[in-house]
Amino acid sequence: MSNSPHILVIDDEPQILRALKTILVEKDFKVTTASRGEEGLALAAATHPDLIVLDLGLPDMEGIEVCSRLREWTQTPIIILSVRDNERDKVAALDRGADDYLTKPFGIEELLARVRVALRHSTHTREDQTSLVKAGPLSIDLAWHLVTRDGEEVKLTATEFKLLAYLAANRGRVLTHQSILTHVWDPADADHTEYLRVYMRQLRKKLEADPENPKYILTEPGIGYRFIADEEE
Amino acid sequence: MRTRILSSNVLSYIYAIALIAAVLAMFLVVRDVLETSLIALLLLIPVGVAALWGLGPSITAGVCAFFGFNYFFIRPYYTLAVHRSEDLVILLVFLVVAVVISQLVGQAQAGLAAATAREREATLLYELTTVLADLHDDQSIAKTLTEQVQALFMGEYVELNVTGAQTYHFHLPEHATAPSRPPELTLPIQAVRGVLGKIQLWRTEPAISSSEKRLLQTFASQGALSIERTLLAQSESRAKVLEESDRLKSALLSSVSHELRTPLATIKAAASSLRSNEVGWDSSARVELVAAIDDEADHLNMLVGNLLDMSRLESGALKPQRQWNILSEIVGGVLKRMHRVTETHQLEIDIPEDLPLIPVDFVQIEQVFSNLISNSAKYAPAQTKIRIHAKEKENQVFVQVSNQGPTVPAEHLERIFDKFYRVTDADRVTGTGLGLSICKGIIEAHDGRIWAENLSNGFAFNFTLPLTWNGAPPRRLPTESEA
Numbered sequence: 001m002s003n004s005p006h007i008l009v010i011d012d013e014p015q016i017l018r019a020l021k022t023i024l025v026e027k028d029f030k031v032t033t034a035s036r037g038e039e040g041l042a043l044a045a046a047t048h049p050d051l052i053v054l055d056l057g058l059p060d061m062e063g064i065e066v067c068s069r070l071r072e073w074t075q076t077p078i079i080i081l082s083v084r085d086n087e088r089d090k091v092a093a094l095d096r097g098a099d100d101y102l103t104k105p106f107g108i109e110e111l112l113a114r115v116r117v118a119l120r121h122s123t124h125t126r127e128d129q130t131s132l133v134k135a136g137p138l139s140i141d142l143a144w145h146l147v148t149r150d151g152e153e154v155k156l157t158a159t160e161f162k163l164l165a166y167l168a169a170n171r172g173r174v175l176t177h178q179s180i181l182t183h184v185w186d187p188a189d190a191d192h193t194e195y196l197r198v199y200m201r202q203l204r205k206k207l208e209a210d211p212e213n214p215k216y217i218l219t220e221p222g223i224g225y226r227f228i229a230d231e232e233e
Numbered sequence: 234m235r236t237r238i239l240s241s242n243v244l245s246y247i248y249a250i251a252l253i254a255a256v257l258a259m260f261l262v263v264r265d266v267l268e269t270s271l272i273a274l275l276l277l278i279p280v281g282v283a284a285l286w287g288l289g290p291s292i293t294a295g296v297c298a299f300f301g302f303n304y305f306f307i308r309p310y311y312t313l314a315v316h317r318s319e320d321l322v323i324l325l326v327f328l329v330v331a332v333v334i335s336q337l338v339g340q341a342q343a344g345l346a347a348a349t350a351r352e353r354e355a356t357l358l359y360e361l362t363t364v365l366a367d368l369h370d371d372q373s374i375a376k377t378l379t380e381q382v383q384a385l386f387m388g389e390y391v392e393l394n395v396t397g398a399q400t401y402h403f404h405l406p407e408h409a410t411a412p413s414r415p416p417e418l419t420l421p422i423q424a425v426r427g428v429l430g431k432i433q434l435w436r437t438e439p440a441i442s443s444s445e446k447r448l449l450q451t452f453a454s455q456g457a458l459s460i461e462r463t464l465l466a467q468s469e470s471r472a473k474v475l476e477e478s479d480r481l482k483s484a485l486l487s488s489v490s491h492e493l494r495t496p497l498a499t500i501k502a503a504a505s506s507l508r509s510n511e512v513g514w515d516s517s518a519r520v521e522l523v524a525a526i527d528d529e530a531d532h533l534n535m536l537v538g539n540l541l542d543m544s545r546l547e548s549g550a551l552k553p554q555r556q557w558n559i560l561s562e563i564v565g566g567v568l569k570r571m572h573r574v575t576e577t578h579q580l581e582i583d584i585p586e587d588l589p590l591i592p593v594d595f596v597q598i599e600q601v602f603s604n605l606i607s608n609s610a611k612y613a614p615a616q617t618k619i620r621i622h623a624k625e626k627e628n629q630v631f632v633q634v635s636n637q638g639p640t641v642p643a644e645h646l647e648r649i650f651d652k653f654y655r656v657t658d659a660d661r662v663t664g665t666g667l668g669l670s671i672c673k674g675i676i677e678a679h680d681g682r683i684w685a686e687n688l689s690n691g692f693a694f695n696f697t698l699p700l701t702w703n704g705a706p707p708r709r710l711p712t713e714s715e716a
Contacts, residue, residue, distance in 0.1 A: 087596060088554070105534055107527075177556075194557035194590055198710060201559055212565045212582065219566050222554070222596040 005119055006030040008049035010040035010066065011081065012059050016104075020053065023108055029115075037061035041069055049076060051118055053111075054098070056082040056089050064093050071097035077118035081106075087222035094176045094223070101174060101223070117172030120232070133168040135216045135229040138207055140168045147207075154206050159184065163199055164207075167217065167227035176224040200225065245286035249294040252279050257301040264306060272306055273323050277330055284334035295331035299324040354448050357385060361452060365459040372401060374463060378432075378456040379403040385452075386445065388417075388436035395422070395430035395460065417441055420453045424461040432456075478547075481652060485543075488666055492536055496529035503529075539667045542600065543652075546674035553594035553678050557708055560584055560591050560623055560630065567602040574610040574619075578636075583622040589709050591630055592702030597675045604668040605634040605694045613638030613691070628700050628707060629681075635693035646685045672696075 007029050009020050017033045024031045032047055034040035037058045044052060052070065056063030067078055077099040082090050090101045099121070100114045131143040137150045142165050147154045156164065163184045167175065178190045185195060200219075204211040218226045256279045260272050267275075276298045283294030303313055303320060315321065361381050368374045379393040383405040390411055392404040404411065416433035418441050423429075432453050434441065441449075503522040506512055512519050545551040561584045568575060568582075591598075602621070609619045613636035623632045641649065650673040652666065676683040676696050683696040700707035 105530060194708060197557060197559045197562065197590060201562070201710070212561055213569065214565070219562055221566055221599055222594075 004028050004030050005050040006032070006047065007051045007053060007115070008032045008034065008040065008044055008047065009053045010034045010037065010058070011053070011055035012036065012057070013055070016055070016081075020111075023111075027112065037063070037066045040066060044070060044074065044076070048074075050122070051115060052076055052078045053115075054078055054080050056080055056086065056093060064089060064096060067093050067098050068096050075122070077122045079111075079114050079118055090223055091176050091178070094174065095178055099173060113172070121170075121173065130232070133171055133229050135168075135171070135227070137209075138216060140164060142169060149207060156203075156206065160199060160203055160206070164203055167225065168229065171227045171229035174220050174224055174226045178224075180224060196225075242287075242289070245290045246293055249283040249286055249290035250297055252283055253294050253297040253301060257298075257305060261305055269306055273302060276302055277327070280327055280331050281334045284331055285338050288332065288335040288339065291331040291335035292328065295324075295327035299327050350444065354444075354451075357381075357448070358451055358455065361455055365455065368459070369463055369466070371395070371399070371460045371463045371467075374456065374459045375401070375430075376403050378452065378459075379405055382432060382434065382449065382452060386434060386436060386441070386449065388434045390416075390435040392416075392433045393422075393430065394433075397429060398464075411435070418446060418449065420450055422453050422457045422460070424457040426461065429457055429460055484652075485540075489536070489540060493533065496533045496536075499529045500526050500533075539604075539671060542671045542674075543667050546671060551597070551674060551678055553597055553675075555592045555594055555679075555702060557590040557592055557702075558595050558598075559710075560588055560632075563593075563595060563598050564602060564621055567599050567606065571603060571606055574606055577615045578610050578613065579616065579618045580606075581618055581620040583620065585624060587710060588623060588625055588630065589700050589707040591698055591700060592705075593679055593698060594675075597678075598698075601672045601675050601696070602634070604672050608668055609634060609636035609638065609692075609694075612636070617691075625700065625707075626697070629697045630700055631695065631697050633693050633695050635688060635691055637691040640687040640692055641685065643687070646687070649685055650683065 007024055009017060009024075009031060011017055011020070011033075012035045014035070017035065021031045021033060032043055032049065034043050037060050040052075040054070040058075043049075054063055054066055058066065063080060063082075067080070070076070070078060078093075078097065080090065080093045080098045080101045081104055082093075082101060083104050094101060099118050102111060102114060131141060133140040133142065139148045141147070145161055145165075147156055147161070147164065163180070166180060166183050177193045177196055180196060181190045181192060185192070189195065200217060201211070204214050204217055208214045208216060216228050218228060220226055253276075256276065260267070260275070264272075280291065280295050280298050284291035300313065302323065303315065304311060307320060361378075364377055364381070365374055368377060375393055375395050379391055382388075382393075383391045390404065390406070390409055392402060392411055394400075394402040411433075412435050414435070416435045417437060418434040420432045420434075421428045422431060432449065434449065503526045507519065507522055512522065542551065561582070564582060564584065568580060574580075606619060606621075613619065617637035619634070619636045621632070621634050623630055625631075650669045652670045672694075673683050676698070679698055681696055681698040683694065686693050686695055
């Protein structure tokens, strides 16, 4: 039991805390809860959790602020919870170091999937991260710059590959428009979402069986994109 | 000014004397033919005429006429000796005629001047009233009043202050500052409900006369009336808006509480029966109940989402976060989320590959599609076709969401985008009655247009969205070879 991951949940709704605690404990996680931002920051410093679930709407301070303060000293993955139509706050939190987000109300499978992805990214150091990413018929070799679909090589332009490689290296995680544009293009291009739209369409045409109904390169409305790969381990 | 008045006075004296002299000279020629008494009588005429120039010239004329008459026409000629008492009577008659006629003329002139002044005041007031009647906000009334006062009184400086719920002031000339001395005239703008403000006029030259003061007073009252009229109209329309929004709110509350209770009832029933242990762990009933809870929770979430959108729309907070987007990507996302509709209806997507990027808020336009599709699915029979078609048209994208459902009577076509508007009985179809009005709000916030239309074999929602953004031309997608 001692090596079961420790999750800190910061949310001011007692009902949500109760439900999340019940479910996560059932799934063999160790759970600590806090209902205020200051309390959450103190508990994070004292208990060093493996993952933090943070609600953006806290009574005493902005969730984004909590996120920034955590990122000053720890790289512990943070999953933020927020209500619908608050894309701007979600993007702000993600751009300030949060790893992923969930929109309330969410299904528990979604939460568990996000938790798994976030924990995997934090436990694997850069070196032992696999250079081969598989997603259904797709296979992406990050080291050899080789992409195959059903075993056949897919020709990608340099930018297309750079984009796909960034998505694949962060598989399962949401990537904001700004973060993709900054990494794949240039920080100066952070506002040019139209580049992204165009290149994503090209990638989907080359990789997805049905580009209009993608299975691997998913759009996160108002936020960014997420690459879905096969489950590892 | 003053010297001119003086010189015109002197002139009228000179005219009076000259007139008498001329008449005397004329009579001198016929002195021997006419009788002395007739000449005396005829001399009354120029004396009377001189009265037109005023009392002074008229008396001067009378005195001159008397002495001239005495000197030239009474024997012995060329002396001023008065021998007979009749001559004194003649002098007296001349003077009386001069005074009486000049008084009469003076009164007539004064009466005429007063009438002219009154007519001018009435005209000015009429003009002011006409101008003010056309204005419907208190600020422009105050501004116009200031302008009119300045145009009329030509003061050094005019200032108008309005105090109350809204405080503002106007002054003229525009770029001048008020003189440091107190104003020569301060008048309250007095309305029925109290003092609304004041007009201040600085003018030393010429001094403000009492008739001007009276006129300004009338102006102030007229302005007060107009300002009060607009204030009353404003508060009346505010009251109407409040009443309307109150009415909408109660309609919303009744619609919403009913709508929210339906999924809640299902959830409560399913959850409590699961809790009672009366449903076996492996029974298919259990699976059904759990699915019902999950579905109804989603439904509840959608209802709450609509309510939030509506309140944002009402408060003007639904400002689109525009970015360049690909329409088919938005539609693809919607279909993924609406898998339940895609199970009951056939969806057909027809969006051209080369449609330019559209500058819209991704999430909001997604919401529009999701509301239009779920509305179509609600009314169109199961297994019929729902088609989403888009095309470029003169710097706009035209989108049509059509279904094979029943047509809508023409008189309802406009109104289906109104809040809580239903074509059919509320019992038959569920929903908050907000979905379409949210679509309308979002499309209009994007400078687009939305309307409904009956087709030969069904019904369609149409909308247009601009392909230009901040003056930028439509952005085409690069062709295969360029990318």
